[in-house]
Amino acid sequence: MKKILIIGNSLSAWSVASAFINKKVKITIIGNKNNTFGAQQLSPNGFEALKKLTQNDDVKNIVYEIIKFQINSYNNNETRNLKNFYFNEFDLKYFSASREMLINFLIKNVKNNIQINEINKSCVDIIHGESGKLEVLTDDNEYISADIIIGCDGVNGITRKYVCGTTSIVKKQVFRGTSNDKKQLLLKQKTLELNFSNYGHFVSYPFINNNKRYINYVFIPNRLFQNSNEILDILKSISKFASINWNDGYFYFYEDEIQTIHKNNVLLFGDAGFSFEPHLAQVGNNIIEDASYLKFLVENTNSYNEIFENFSRNTCKKKRKLKSISNIVGNSFGINTFAKLRDKLVSNFSDQLMCNFFKKVWYD
Ligand SMILES: Cc1cc2nc3c(=O)[nH]c(=O)nc-3n(C[C@H](O)[C@H](O)[C@H](O)COP(=O)(O)OP(=O)(O)OC[C@H]3O[C@@H](n4cnc5c(N)ncnc54)[C@H](O)[C@@H]3O)c2cc1C
Incomplete structure (x- = not known):
């Protein structure tokens, strides 16, 4: 029986484990x-892929449906509505999902189907043992051997370094927060809100975590305010978002283009393989889609080398496209000088145009 070692313990790791629920393999997940x-947006492609991947219709019980997408411009404590788009008018199912519930759903589903060995440690290196087998060295000096390693250890993980060598990583500041303010929950029912401001853009939407409703907030400072010392004070002074307890953090993505995401039976998956800016809310959705595609390959191909080749070629192609769209979208969200022109353009977007754009991002 093939020994598969998955490094990492988050969305990618449990999505990848789900790809093997119908196979006779020995899986170990190692991560701490x-x-x-908070939460993430689940677009129709991600939602459908999640159902296919888990073969479990209970997915509908962990998501919250978003019907309206509202785009505003917010400056000097005043909100101006630019555009409202209703997903249901185009028969598009859009959702939010608490990250905790999403990962727990995947974990439960995997464990209901296959036996899995979990190791609560960190990996420090990948080496080739004397027998030629791959081995992973853990932080307490233990060696664990495997036939196949799947790297789900994120942008800064060791598997990326093993497969691609040194990569150039871009780091951007992001603020995140959640709130269960009753008034806001009432106002923002089933609504995904995007607010442009002079300082950057805000995204918010409700989600459910263990039967309680919350709102998930993300603020990405624009170029002028990235890493500015004043930005937290500015955030606190903006009345619409003043009550939120902002957590300061970063998101990372790769600058260089890579041609392959596998080497010597080590496959990169999720953020470890390909990551781009979060403006399309697609990085996580693509992780689920990719896992569903990997599941198809695993169940319909005999050789792992062929699986990795097909997986690498087809997923990289799509990600390159998404990366460039996301970059353009991010730049237009963060515009300072032509903000009025951007706002005018957005307010003139037709519903059909928006629907076509979404479909291109989700399905092309
Ligand atoms: C602001 C923001 C908003 C987003 N919103 C959305 C959204 O709405 N929709 C969407 O689809 N996506 C969204 N995303 C993207 C999505 O959140 C990520 O792509 C996804 O969480 C990445 O999952 P991952 O498992 O690949 O990596 P990570 O979540 O980074 O997990 C990596 C794991 O590997 C472990 N690890 C690292 N190194 C080692 C090691 N040496 N040994 C063992 N374990 C190790 C870590 O502990 C961690 O558990 C957003 C991202 C950001 C930044």
Whole structure:
């Protein structure tokens, strides 16, 4: 039986484990913490992929449906509505999901289907043992051997270094927060809100975590305010978002283009393989889609080398496209000089144009 070692313990790791629920393989997951803060948007492609991947219809019980996408410009404590788009008018199902519930759903589903060995440690290196087998060295000097390693250890992980050598990583500041303010919950029911401001853009939407409703907030400072010392004070002074307890953090993505995401039976998956800016809310959705595609390959191909080749070629192609769209979208969200022109353009977007754009991002 093939020994598969998954490094990492978050969305990618449990999505990848789900790809093997119908196979006779021995899986070990090694990682010491997972990323369960707040929520993420689940677009129709991600939602459908999640159902296919888990073969479990209970997915509908962990998501919250978003019907309206509202775009505003918010300056000097005044909100101006630019555009409202209703997903249901185009038969598009859009959702939010708490990260904790999403990962726990995947974990439960995997464990209901296959036996899995979990190791609560960190990996420090990948080497080739005397027998030629791959081995992973853990932080307490233990060696664990495997036939196949799947790197789900994020942008700064060791598997990326093993497969690609040194990569150039871009780091950008982001603020995140959650709130259960009753008034806001009432106002923002089923609504995904995007607010442009002079300082950057805000995204907010409700989600459910363990039967309680919250709002997830993300603020990405524009170029002028990235790493500015004043930005937290500015955030506190903006009345619409003043009550939120902002957590300061970073998101990372790769600058260089890579041609492959596998080497010597080590496959990169999720952020470890390909990451781009979060403006399309697609990085996580693509992780689920990719896992569903990997599941298809695993169940319909005999050789792992062929699986990795097909997986690498087809997923990289799509990610390159998304990366460039996300970059353009991010730049237009963060515009300072032509903000009025941007706002005018957005307010003139037709519903059909927006629907076509979403479909291109989700399905092309
Ligand atoms: C602001 C923001 C908003 C986003 N919103 C959305 C959204 O709405 N929709 C969407 O689809 N996506 C969204 N994303 C993207 C999505 O959150 C990420 O792509 C996803 O969480 C990445 O998952 P991952 O498992 O690949 O990596 P990570 O979450 O980074 O997990 C990596 C794991 O590997 C472990 N690890 C690292 N090194 C080692 C080691 N040496 N040994 C063992 N374990 C190790 C870590 O502890 C961690 O558990 C957003 C991202 C950001 C930054």
